Amino acid sequence: MKKHIALVPGDGIGPDIVREGVKILSAIAEKFSHDFTTSSYVAGGVALDSEGIPLPEATLDGCKQSDGVLLGAVGGPKWDTLPSHLRPEKALLGLRGGMGLFCNLRPAILYKQLSGACPLKREIIGDGLDIMVVRELTGGIYFGERGRSEDRAYDTMAYTVTEVERIVRKGFEIAQKRSKLLCSVDKANILNSSQLWREVVQRVQSEYPDVEVSHMYVDNAAMQLVRNPRQFDVIVTSNMFGDILSDEASQITGSIGMLPSASLAEDGFGMYEPIHGSAPDIAGKDLANPIATILSVAMMLRYSFSLFEEADAIENAVSSVLDEGYRTADIYTDGMKKVGTSEMGNLIAQAL
Ligand SMILES: NC(=O)c1ccc[n+]([C@@H]2O[C@H](COP(=O)([O-])OP(=O)(O)OC[C@H]3O[C@@H](n4cnc5c(N)ncnc54)[C@H](O)[C@@H]3O)[C@@H](O)[C@H]2O)c1
Numbered sequence: 001m002k003k004h005i006a007l008v009p010g011d012g013i014g015p016d017i018v019r020e021g022v023k024i025l026s027a028i029a030e031k032f033s034h035d036f037t038t039s040s041y042v043a044g045g046v047a048l049d050s051e052g053i054p055l056p057e058a059t060l061d062g063c064k065q066s067d068g069v070l071l072g073a074v075g076g077p078k079w080d081t082l083p084s085h086l087r088p089e090k091a092l093l094g095l096r097g098g099m100g101l102f103c104n105l106r107p108a109i110l111y112k113q114l115s116g117a118c119p120l121k122r123e124i125i126g127d128g129l130d131i132m133v134v135r136e137l138t139g140g141i142y143f144g145e146r147g148r149s150e151d152r153a154y155d156t157m158a159y160t161v162t163e164v165e166r167i168v169r170k171g172f173e174i175a176q177k178r179s180k181l182l183c184s185v186d187k188a189n190i191l192n193s194s195q196l197w198r199e200v201v202q203r204v205q206s207e208y209p210d211v212e213v214s215h216m217y218v219d220n221a222a223m224q225l226v227r228n229p230r231q232f233d234v235i236v237t238s239n240m241f242g243d244i245l246s247d248e249a250s251q252i253t254g255s256i257g258m259l260p261s262a263s264l265a266e267d268g269f270g271m272y273e274p275i276h277g278s279a280p281d282i283a284g285k286d287l288a289n290p291i292a293t294i295l296s297v298a299m300m301l302r303y304s305f306s307l308f309e310e311a312d313a314i315e316n317a318v319s320s321v322l323d324e325g326y327r328t329a330d331i332y333t334d335g336m337k338k339v340g341t342s343e344m345g346n347l348i349a350q351a352l
Helices: 014-032 045-051 057-065 090-098 112-117 161-177 192-207 218-227 239-251 291-304 308-323 341-351
Strands: 002-010 035-040 068-073 103-110 129-136 146-148 153-155 181-186 212-217 234-237 260-264 270-274
Touching: 002 014, 002 045, 002 057, 014 035, 014 068, 014 291, 014 308, 014 341, 057 090, 068 291, 103 112, 103 161, 103 239, 103 291, 112 308, 129 161, 129 239, 161 181, 161 192, 161 234, 181 192, 181 218, 181 239, 192 212, 212 218, 218 234, 218 239, 234 239, 260 291, 270 291, 291 308, 291 341, 308 341
Parallel strands: 002 035, 002 068, 068 270, 129 234, 181 212, 181 234
Antiparallel strands: 103 129, 103 260, 146 153, 260 270
């Protein structure tokens, strides 16, 4: 298979970890005889430094013309005092909006090798966790009408049937490929937009008879995630609820350096990135954990290119390197073998 991938390393540890992602792409291309080519683009703080804006047109165009985007992270203290339209984070919103990426997939996986890093009790997590949060990304309260005067401010949560239907369908499709359990999270006891959300889920449900659906209010879902997270497989929810719940879910896995994410458009095109930020405190020091980025590459292969065997191979390689006791500093515990960013990438490539 021939694919062209746009690389957007960004700031801080972004270049350190994207480099390791590319190593894995090359290892997969060699092992499975694919032809993967890449082009690199600037976004975030580096783009502000070189071009005066967080998202140059050439970056968005290059990403749009690619078959998939691998992003590192953007931002850092150097740009924190800039006015909001010039903040590095604007690049993320521009990329998501510009490429129609309405569906955010955030898996929260607790590897059995790292179960000690989970803040929950052993009897709650059992032999591991694997939850997929499907979050709507381009609607809801972050994009609704807003305003403020001296003594009042408001934000509006609005959804159309079309917006709800397309994300809910993604939720059903993903549930079909997993254990066929879908939990739709809303606040339908209070919010009109949530009542509409629930009606759409109930209507669409008949088209996916193999998927078992439950509905949960968001306050209860936040509680259930720490009380009994193993009841969840796929959670589908709105932009703000998904933002909060996916962070909560990721924290119960104990390590921010391990979790990938995908942001998808309707046609399966996607941008893939680790969930963590640019970690300026460890940038360029060979300390960053590249596994979240490497697993983001696996998601790209699975969700955009339908290369399932290749995606499984990457995930198995990560698991086997963890089995052998190799750990970057963020997941290191006594008795394990400490390695840097680059060596972790090499070990996973070799395991492939
Ligand atoms: N998607 C993005 O690009 C994104 C997301 C979140 C934050 N940010 C930006 O990143 C900058 C730093 O933000 P922050 O400190 O709140 O969050 P962060 O995720 O960058 O770092 C939080 C902590 O986790 C550690 N960490 C993060 N990723 C790691 C990895 N792969 N391996 C080992 N340790 C890792 C860091 O060293 C730090 O101690 C800010 O400018 C913020 O706006 C960007």
